[in-house]
Amino acid sequence: MPYLVLIFAVIAETIGTSALQASQQFTRFWPSVTVVIAYGISFALLAWVLKFMPVGIAYALWSGLGIVMIAAIGYAFFGQKLDLAAVLGLALIVAGIAVINLFSASSTH
Numbered sequence: 001m002p003y004l005v006l007i008f009a010v011i012a013e014t015i016g017t018s019a020l021q022a023s024q025q026f027t028r029f030w031p032s033v034t035v036v037i038a039y040g041i042s043f044a045l046l047a048w049v050l051k052f053m054p055v056g057i058a059y060a061l062w063s064g065l066g067i068v069m070i071a072a073i074g075y076a077f078f079g080q081k082l083d084l085a086a087v088l089g090l091a092l093i094v095a096g097i098a099v100i101n102l103f104s105a106s107s108t109h
Helices: 002-022 029-049 055-077 084-103
Strands: none
Touching: 002 029, 002 055, 029 055, 055 084
């Protein structure tokens, strides 16, 4: 269950970060409201997950998945290009997440 909640926290964070881009530095009302609500939901869900996971592991998963998802959204919806170095870096983040989940005994309390 904590992993499912963490996925929802990442999705909320990704929505908030996408809305941050769309808010045009908080000059557009609804995207700005979406930023505040989505980040609030994300942090509340992340806080709940911390009952079951160490903060370092939970934050590594939350931020790593968020980075990869927002890079994909930036590429798909905002026309942001990813060069080879960026793609390799994102692949290393995914590899790090996989190592934590597959081999670490620290991933849950």
